[in-house]
Amino acid sequence: xARGTAPASSSTASSWMQRPSVRWTALLLxxxxxxxxxxxxxxxxxxxxxxxxxxxxxxxxLNVVMGYTGQVSxxxxxxxxxxxxxxxxGVTNGWNVVLTFALACLIPAVAGLLVALAAxxxxxxxxxxxxxxxxxxxxxxxxxxxxxxxxxxxxxxSFATSPPGSGLFDDxxxxxxxxxxxGIVFLLTRSLVRxxxxxxxxxxxxxxxxxxxxxxxxxxxxxxxxxxxxxxxxVSGFLYMLVIQYTSPETMSFGHSINLVAAMVIGGSASxxxxxxxxxxxxxxxxxxxxxxxxxxxxxxxxxxxxxxFLLPGGLVSLPxxxxxxxxxxxxxxxxxxxxxxxxxxxxxxxxxEEKETERQGHA
Numbered sequence: 001x002a003r004g005t006a007p008a009s010s011s012t013a014s015s016w017m018q019r020p021s022v023r024w025t026a027l028l029l030x031x032x033x034x035x036x037x038x039x040x041x042x043x044x045x046x047x048x049x050x051x052x053x054x055x056x057x058x059x060x061x062l063n064v065v066m067g068y069t070g071q072v073s074x075x076x077x078x079x080x081x082x083x084x085x086x087x088x089x090g091v092t093n094g095w096n097v098v099l100t101f102a103l104a105c106l107i108p109a110v111a112g113l114l115v116a117l118a119a120x121x122x123x124x125x126x127x128x129x130x131x132x133x134x135x136x137x138x139x140x141x142x143x144x145x146x147x148x149x150x151x152x153x154x155x156x157x158s159f160a161t162s163p164p165g166s167g168l169f170d171d172x173x174x175x176x177x178x179x180x181x182x183g184i185v186f187l188l189t190r191s192l193v194r195x196x197x198x199x200x201x202x203x204x205x206x207x208x209x210x211x212x213x214x215x216x217x218x219x220x221x222x223x224x225x226x227x228x229x230x231x232x233x234x235v236s237g238f239l240y241m242l243v244i245q246y247t248s249p250e251t252m253s254f255g256h257s258i259n260l261v262a263a264m265v266i267g268g269s270a271s272x273x274x275x276x277x278x279x280x281x282x283x284x285x286x287x288x289x290x291x292x293x294x295x296x297x298x299x300x301x302x303x304x305x306x307x308x309x310f311l312l313p314g315g316l317v318s319l320p321x322x323x324x325x326x327x328x329x330x331x332x333x334x335x336x337x338x339x340x341x342x343x344x345x346x347x348x349x350x351x352x353x354e355e356k357e358t359e360r361q362g363h364a
Contacts, residue, residue, distance in 0.1 A: 064201075154249070174242060271317045
């Protein structure tokens with residue numbers, strides 16, 4: 001009886017979670033936790049959470065162009081590095097912080113737009129090759145433009161000190177800034193991918209010929225997705241300088257770009273929550289693998305990537321769905337119990353039939 005009522009109870013729980021009052025209550029509790037947690041956590045924990053937020057925003061930008069639009073981009077780390085350099089240069093020269101933030105977003109967006117205008121007409125591996133060139137060219141370029149980038153030594157700035165009289169430590173203030181800016185970026189991106197632009201991205205990702213037949217320009221939406229991803233990369237670059245407070249040409253190296261793609265795949269492609277999980281992976285997994293054996297870091301990270309791809313092709317965000325599917329399959333395999341047979345009634349009816357046939361033979 002309990003097995004038969006399990007699906008009903010799960011559907012009841014699902015409908016209960018869909019109630020607006022429940023969802024708003026959960027959102028309010030989350031906001032309370034986000035406000036109070038930085039005040040109670042240690043300095044190291046706050047700094048780690050801030051770094052997770054930085055790279056979650058970077059993975060989100062990559063998800064816009066790869067996850068939602070289906071275009072291969074291996075140069076997202078270039079826009080993070082560009083935003084970080086713009087931030088460092090502006091702070092070093094005494095620019096207003098708001099102006100610095102705006103330029104750290106706009107300059108990578110313009111650079112992404114110029115690249116997209118040339119690369120979006122290409123398809124498949126051609127786009128990948130263009131984006132691969134970004135970090136490969138960016139590293140030596142940053143070393144040569146030493147008047148703006150500090151050369152091989154990089155640039156170090158500290159501008160995220162807590163306001164006087166706030167009663168906050170620097171790590172708490174930095175985490176609050178990351179939560180506010182990152183939260184706004186996530187909310188805006190969620191609205192984007194759930195609206196008409198998100199539907200257009202999905203159609204372009206599915207079939208460009210079908211998109212063209214529906215009046216949707218694949219070229220225009222590829223350029224739009226790439227530009228938005230570049231802008232979000234610039235936001236993550238600003239947050240990177242706010243938290244890390246140092247950047248160098250190695251910030252935009254190709255190895256970091258590959259790690260960012262791996263974080264998106266492991267977290268979950270075309271998923272807002274998957275971007276947060278990708279940020280967790282990008283920050284925490286290297287720390288764990290270094291604790292095990294620093295010489296085996298790359299090997300262990302590759303093994304983790306393969307395991308997740310084999311077991312959860314949709315990334316870590318698909319884990320609850322996979323567990324639910326597994327429970328349903330196990331319940332269906334067991335099935336309901338067969339009803340018991342009653343041999344006595346069958347035997348009795350057979351005996352009565354035989355007696356009638358004997359009587360007919362006697363009369364004959």
